[in-house]
Amino acid sequence: MSLIIDKIFAHSTKLVAISVLFLVAWIFTVLFQHSMESMQALGFDFVTETKWAPNLEKFGALPAIYGSIVSTFLAMILAVPLAIGVAIFLSELAPAKLKSPVGVSIELLAAIPSVIYGMWGLFYFVPIIRDTFGGIGISMLTAGIVLSIMILPFMAAVTRDAMNTTPDILKESAYALGGTKWDVIKDIVIPYAKAGIIGSFILALGRAIGETMAVTFVMGNVHKISLDLTAPATSIPVTLANEFTEADTDLYYSSLFELSLLLLVISFTIISIAKFYFLRRTRVA
Amino acid sequence: MTHTQKRIITNNIVMVLSTLSAIIGIGFLFWILGVLVINGVDALSWTIFSEEGAPPGYEDSGLKHALIGQFMIVGVATLFGVPLGVLAGTYLSEYGQKSKLAETIRDISDIMMSAPSIVIGAFVYAIVVAPMGHFSGWAGSVALTIIMLPIILRTTDDMLQLVPSTLREAAFALGAPKYKVITQVVYRGAKAGILTGILLGVARVAGETAPLLFTSFNDNFLNTDMMEPMASLTVTMYNYATSPYEDWQKLGWAAAFILSMFILTLNILGRLIIMKRKGK
Numbered sequence: 001m002s003l004i005i006d007k008i009f010a011h012s013t014k015l016v017a018i019s020v021l022f023l024v025a026w027i028f029t030v031l032f033q034h035s036m037e038s039m040q041a042l043g044f045d046f047v048t049e050t051k052w053a054p055n056l057e058k059f060g061a062l063p064a065i066y067g068s069i070v071s072t073f074l075a076m077i078l079a080v081p082l083a084i085g086v087a088i089f090l091s092e093l094a095p096a097k098l099k100s101p102v103g104v105s106i107e108l109l110a111a112i113p114s115v116i117y118g119m120w121g122l123f124y125f126v127p128i129i130r131d132t133f134g135g136i137g138i139s140m141l142t143a144g145i146v147l148s149i150m151i152l153p154f155m156a157a158v159t160r161d162a163m164n165t166t167p168d169i170l171k172e173s174a175y176a177l178g179g180t181k182w183d184v185i186k187d188i189v190i191p192y193a194k195a196g197i198i199g200s201f202i203l204a205l206g207r208a209i210g211e212t213m214a215v216t217f218v219m220g221n222v223h224k225i226s227l228d229l230t231a232p233a234t235s236i237p238v239t240l241a242n243e244f245t246e247a248d249t250d251l252y253y254s255s256l257f258e259l260s261l262l263l264l265v266i267s268f269t270i271i272s273i274a275k276f277y278f279l280r281r282t283r284v285a
Numbered sequence: 286m287t288h289t290q291k292r293i294i295t296n297n298i299v300m301v302l303s304t305l306s307a308i309i310g311i312g313f314l315f316w317i318l319g320v321l322v323i324n325g326v327d328a329l330s331w332t333i334f335s336e337e338g339a340p341p342g343y344e345d346s347g348l349k350h351a352l353i354g355q356f357m358i359v360g361v362a363t364l365f366g367v368p369l370g371v372l373a374g375t376y377l378s379e380y381g382q383k384s385k386l387a388e389t390i391r392d393i394s395d396i397m398m399s400a401p402s403i404v405i406g407a408f409v410y411a412i413v414v415a416p417m418g419h420f421s422g423w424a425g426s427v428a429l430t431i432i433m434l435p436i437i438l439r440t441t442d443d444m445l446q447l448v449p450s451t452l453r454e455a456a457f458a459l460g461a462p463k464y465k466v467i468t469q470v471v472y473r474g475a476k477a478g479i480l481t482g483i484l485l486g487v488a489r490v491a492g493e494t495a496p497l498l499f500t501s502f503n504d505n506f507l508n509t510d511m512m513e514p515m516a517s518l519t520v521t522m523y524n525y526a527t528s529p530y531e532d533w534q535k536l537g538w539a540a541a542f543i544l545s546m547f548i549l550t551l552n553i554l555g556r557l558i559i560m561k562r563k564g565k
Contacts, residue, residue, distance in 0.1 A: 009464035013376035085306025113492025180296035210401025
């Protein structure tokens with residue numbers, strides 16, 4: 001009797017575990033199937049066409065792709081130096097009394113849902129951008145800044161963890177040779193934790209590019225490529241969040257599914273690079 | 286200037302810069318937290334919990350519909366996500382171990398944890414909402430279950446691996462079959478860890494908005510039928526905050542505050558459980 005239960009238990013755990021793989025394959029398949037119509041109708045023009053006008057049955061994803069790349073790039077430029085600063089502060093500089101409370105509050109802030117960062121951006125940051133740079137305040141720049149603040153806690157926490165893996169004995173040896181704190185950080189800690197630090201940045205990049213709510217509030221969903229950063233723009237997730245419930249034709253739906261597929265492929269690739277290339281040794285969630 | 290002086294000056298400059306960036310970064314984050322608490326506490330009142338949504342301008346409007354909807358959507362997702370995640374995690378740690386299959390499942394789950402949640406929404410739209418013909422609470426729960434699964438799976442896997450193998454061997458030596466060893470010895474040893482994983486998993490999906498936008502959609506009134514579109518705190522917050530009406534925006538802040546406090550409480554609780562265990 002217990003042999004049978006034993007077998008059933010073993011097989012059911014295996015079944016559920018394998019179903020995770022099937023689920024991921026299923027997600028890709030379903031998105032691909034639903035994109036077929038737009039792929040056939042629009043072909044490669046989908047990613048090169050700049051005009052997105054659902055009423056004219058014109059679906060060009062380039063403005064959304066451009067917006068995703070630029071807003072994420074802005075977010076990374078702003079967040080990376082801050083994250084490094086916070087991480088150095090937390091792992092090497094802060095007095096022991098500050099280390100734990102500041103570190104924990106940063107980790108807790110990483111748990112605050114992104115919709116709240118978006119709401120803060122809309123009510124408190126949009127007016128600042130409007131007053132400083134003109135325009136309506138809802139813009140690519142605002143989206144980039146809000147996104148950078150949203151990914152900062154995650155980035156800082158993971159970078160700090162990577163820096164903390166440096167063995168104390170290495171650091172102490174460098175101090176014993178007369179190294180200053182900066183010498184130790186740049187010649188010991190950063191080289192030692194390099195893979196982990198770069199990996200965590202790329203992981204944050206992968207998350208930022210798929211982030212929806214933090215930017216939906218402040219980007220405007222305007223399908224236009226503009227070099228002016230203070231102009232409203234759109235990105236792939238912003239388009240999806242705004243238009244999915246409005247799609248009224250098959251081609252419209254299908255092109256939104258193609259956008260989803262594109263986003264999934266992009267972030268899957270970026271996250272895989274982070275995980276397999278850089279974070280193999282250090283395991284970061 | 287000697288070489289040493291130069292090094293000391295560079296050192297000081299970098300130290301100041303990094304402290305400054307820490308202050309800027311942490312300052313921004315506390316600004317958000319402060320805004321959340323001030324607006325949230327200001328917007329809180331009893332009617333928030335006792336009244337449903339109302340058209341803008343009505344005195345008696347609240348978030349009862351969203352609170353109940355949120356509870357049901359997340360609750361059902363937890364009901365599905367936790368057992369599935371724990372079972373799958375059990376396979377990885379106890380049966381699959383370092384096999385190729387187990388490692389692949391681990392890698393894919395890790396990637397899924399960071400994958401864009403709005404894409405999960407699109408997927409659930411295609412497999413649940415479109416065939417049914419309308420949005421529903423179930424669809425929202427399915428989306429959240431998919432997001433929760435890899436989180437529970439990975440923490441269960443990690444936590445079970447922490448249980449010393451001598452415990453398992455002792456139980457085997459007494460003649461216990463493997464499922465008994467797992468359910469009565471390994472699970473008990475990893476109880477606190479698994480619980481923490483569940484708390485963090487629930488906290489994570491409770492804050493998800495994007496995958497609910499086109500699965501459970503929204504409803505401005507109380508609805509407890511999972512077959513129908515359902516309100517959630519997050520989508521309500523999004524709709525109210527982007528509306529031009531001040532009283533709706535205020536309700537949006539109240540929703541943001543309640544949700545954040547809930548999520549922070551779960552996170553802190555999870556940490557305390559782990560800490561208590563380490564302390565023993």
